[in-house]
Amino acid sequence: MSDAGAIEVFDNPHPDRDYIIEHVADEFTSVCPMTGHPDYASVVVRYVPEASCIELKSLKLYYQSFRNRGIFYEDATNEMLNHLVAACAPRWMEIETQWTGRGGIRSVITARHDS
Amino acid sequence: MSDAGAIEVFDNPHPDRDYIIEHVADEFTSVCPMTGHPDYASVVVRYVPEASCIELKSLKLYYQSFRNRGIFYEDATNEMLNHLVAACAPRWMEIETQWTGRGGIRSVITARHDS
Amino acid sequence: MSDAGAIEVFDNPHPDRDYIIEHVADEFTSVCPMTGHPDYASVVVRYVPEASCIELKSLKLYYQSFRNRGIFYEDATNEMLNHLVAACAPRWMEIETQWTGRGGIRSVITARHDS
Amino acid sequence: MSDAGAIEVFDNPHPDRDYIIEHVADEFTSVCPMTGHPDYASVVVRYVPEASCIELKSLKLYYQSFRNRGIFYEDATNEMLNHLVAACAPRWMEIETQWTGRGGIRSVITARHDS
């Protein structure tokens, strides 16, 4: 199972200012729960930090925890948003997952959290 | 005939949150009702799910049901919107069909449904 | 002379809904009235139909009627908008003409009609 | 010196309608007043004409008058806006100069005039 606790944070060095952080991971992969075939996606996270910023190496490892999990696009996107919000309690956060084609159809799922 | 009933759905795993799902199919084809020549399009569907999400394999088969139908751009776009709304009753849905050129003219048709 | 009467229309198959139709013609050509040299443009028409939709083959022929006419960019753009509005009485229409360079300067003219 | 008087105009053929004219010149060059080295830019002018439209050949010659002038990016952009406004008295005008890199830094200057 993936786990919000695996996502490490560090102190926001400029909490007095609203500013936007975006991380783009082009090499996300999970498994389709119906067919067992791998799915591939780019995962984009954008957020305005409050007290904490997401540490990049732990984010990479968190994404890798999906490598052999069977999970739907819609579920993965919302679960990641919930985990990342739990880990860093941002002022605002948005996640966008861009899935490569399966059966000739490409998909993008976008979810948002407002504190 | 194409049929809204052929579009299968599954339960929205996160109905508590408004989020956007986009599916892009680059390999749609139908037939021009005037000349009998094939038309080609990319079909983009964007929606915010209520209780149900569209299942991808049935969406692919639904699109394939247009393969040998004679239908105008404008009619196909609106019919697909009506069928997809009927199938999953979304909070909001938009469809955009991007047709490759015929006689040197490329076309894009965009229609929207608000619940 | 070009003629709004040459533009044929067909009945809007979904007049109950506001939706947008866009036609892009990459092979428009007319003649510069000052130098006699040919001008080349892409012509983009976007509109929300009321009772009528523009028929594509007649639109292609209408554009071809400019092939040997001497006309300025600004005049051609507005004349085409007037003709297309007269032909199909849309709820809203926009035309954008994108002219390839002459003397190292490329131009884009955009005009809009609200009913 | 460059001169607003060198910019010729012609009567706006459709003064009854607000529409946008954009001219993009990719081959602008002037000289850096500090180093004496040439600067290169694309110059984009967008405006809504009132009574007059800018004639393209005179615009090209006007731009060429900067070829051997020493002038800063910020000054050239505002001077051109002042000259073009003086020449055609538009309802609205915007100028954007996009300068190729010097010392590894590319620059874009954007200024606007409202009547």
Add this chain to the structure above:
Amino acid sequence: MSDAGAIEVFDNPHPDRDYIIEHVADEFTSVCPMTGHPDYASVVVRYVPEASCIELKSLKLYYQSFRNRGIFYEDATNEMLNHLVAACAPRWMEIETQWTGRGGIRSVITARHDS
């Protein structure tokens, strides 16, 4: 240490008008404080000048002062914004740092100052 005092300015030649200046530096590099490996970024600064404009050569040298400093993405972005605001007291300023990938994740940090 990097130093706001190293950023030189010159008098805004058109202080009567609000206009936007953008400088894009594609060759910024600093060092990751955790791993000691180099980081690479494009740095985009956009601002509306008040009395002073940023001089380009001093901006280049200011960016070079980060070459061997260990600093986090989030900290570098906010520090540069603070230094640039201190140097030229703009009406408005925005900085965007676009970092190339590390561990398969690319990042963009965006901060803004309103006077």
Add this chain to the structure above:
Amino acid sequence: MSDAGAIEVFDNPHPDRDYIIEHVADEFTSVCPMTGHPDYASVVVRYVPEASCIELKSLKLYYQSFRNRGIFYEDATNEMLNHLVAACAPRWMEIETQWTGRGGIRSVITARHDS
């Protein structure tokens, strides 16, 4: 069945010279004989004509005859080469079919005929 006899030709207007003709059709579609799902391809034909050149409208119709045929990539490519060679007896001909992805794998088949 597709049929070489459906491909019309016209007299090579310059048989005294070896020259190359290339036709690229981006909208080829056939059906996978194993799954029944549609396949999509671009088909490129290059040849040096002897006495006859391929007529374009009949080539388009010939390609359309594959629309509902079940046929493998490798077979379709070689069959088309055989039919086109039979139709125009070229000095040299090459055919290249570029198939969009299926199961995440894109394919290109290239076959050549020398007289």
Add this chain to the structure above:
Amino acid sequence: MSDAGAIEVFDNPHPDRDYIIEHVADEFTSVCPMTGHPDYASVVVRYVPEASCIELKSLKLYYQSFRNRGIFYEDATNEMLNHLVAACAPRWMEIETQWTGRGGIRSVITARHDS
């Protein structure tokens, strides 16, 4: 009729050396002799000059002489090669015409002359 005599030449300034001249015209248009619809092409000429070089303004006017002529792709390409060879007697010349799509098929014709 188009006419080789309309193509002007000037003395090759460096006849002692074999070097290659390439001219690319993106705005060629002629008329399909079967349908009467316009055809559009980019025309590329490459040659090694002997005593004469092709003058660019006359080349532009020569291309314009095809504007309202009905002529096949294959014929236009070879006729232009014959005319250009007659005009400047090059050591070597190649012409490539790249035609935009008609009926979904794009074409390229390439012919070569060796002295």
Add this chain to the structure above:
Amino acid sequence: MSDAGAIEVFDNPHPDRDYIIEHVADEFTSVCPMTGHPDYASVVVRYVPEASCIELKSLKLYYQSFRNRGIFYEDATNEMLNHLVAACAPRWMEIETQWTGRGGIRSVITARHDS
């Protein structure tokens, strides 16, 4: 372990002719044997079939067998070539693996088999 025996073949429908088959898989992933982090690659196979052609679905499954194996770039490339040659005994085969960046370095490995 990956296994050449998992790769299925079908009879070459045109063994009388040398022709080239290319399959491009953009979603290959394996694991770095030193760090345990995932590697991502596009895998391109080109071959001239003798008696047998590679079946696409089994090729996809064969590639998936690398998903959780630790293996170096150079080893994976040569092992896949050996397996594919063993499976279909081609007249000629080439494999090219294009690996996304790790530590800022992208890699391409190319190996070839001649029968």
Add this chain to the structure above:
Amino acid sequence: MSDAGAIEVFDNPHPDRDYIIEHVADEFTSVCPMTGHPDYASVVVRYVPEASCIELKSLKLYYQSFRNRGIFYEDATNEMLNHLVAACAPRWMEIETQWTGRGGIRSVITARHDS
């Protein structure tokens, strides 16, 4: 006048090995001797050094000496090749000038020197 003597050189640090040096200058400009209008080009020089390498700053200044000279494409290309060969006596040199469009025609001139 431009002058080969203005091109400075430095000692080839590795004269024992044949290797290729390429310099691409995207901001070359001269003047058309017939119309007086400016011409713009990218200039590419490729060479294998013998005893000397071309110094980059002097090359930039050499190119700037063409800024206000009236000269044909063909002449400028060959003159630059002669000057650069005279300055550094290379084992082999090639120059390619890529001129932006005039009258809708873009040109590329390529000349080569073998020692």
Add this chain to the structure above:
Amino acid sequence: MSDAGAIEVFDNPHPDRDYIIEHVADEFTSVCPMTGHPDYASVVVRYVPEASCIELKSLKLYYQSFRNRGIFYEDATNEMLNHLVAACAPRWMEIETQWTGRGGIRSVITARHDS
């Protein structure tokens, strides 16, 4: 100083076959020995291994050893080739350094070693 001894190797897993390995590093930087300003390059190494393959992490660190060295393009390229050949004794090796622009001129240096 940079040092060939810092480049680690591992045993070629398939020494029986000639195959090509290419590594592309987009983030190379050194310092211009004349101006003290940083230079940026992409470095491409291609080789056919004999007994040894270059280990990627040590290659990254080797490149980083140039970060604060003053060295000319031509010298850096040849020195790296000498070091890499010394480290792995390849059957064949080629290095290509692509330097971003300085004074408006981009450069590419290519050197090759045959055993």
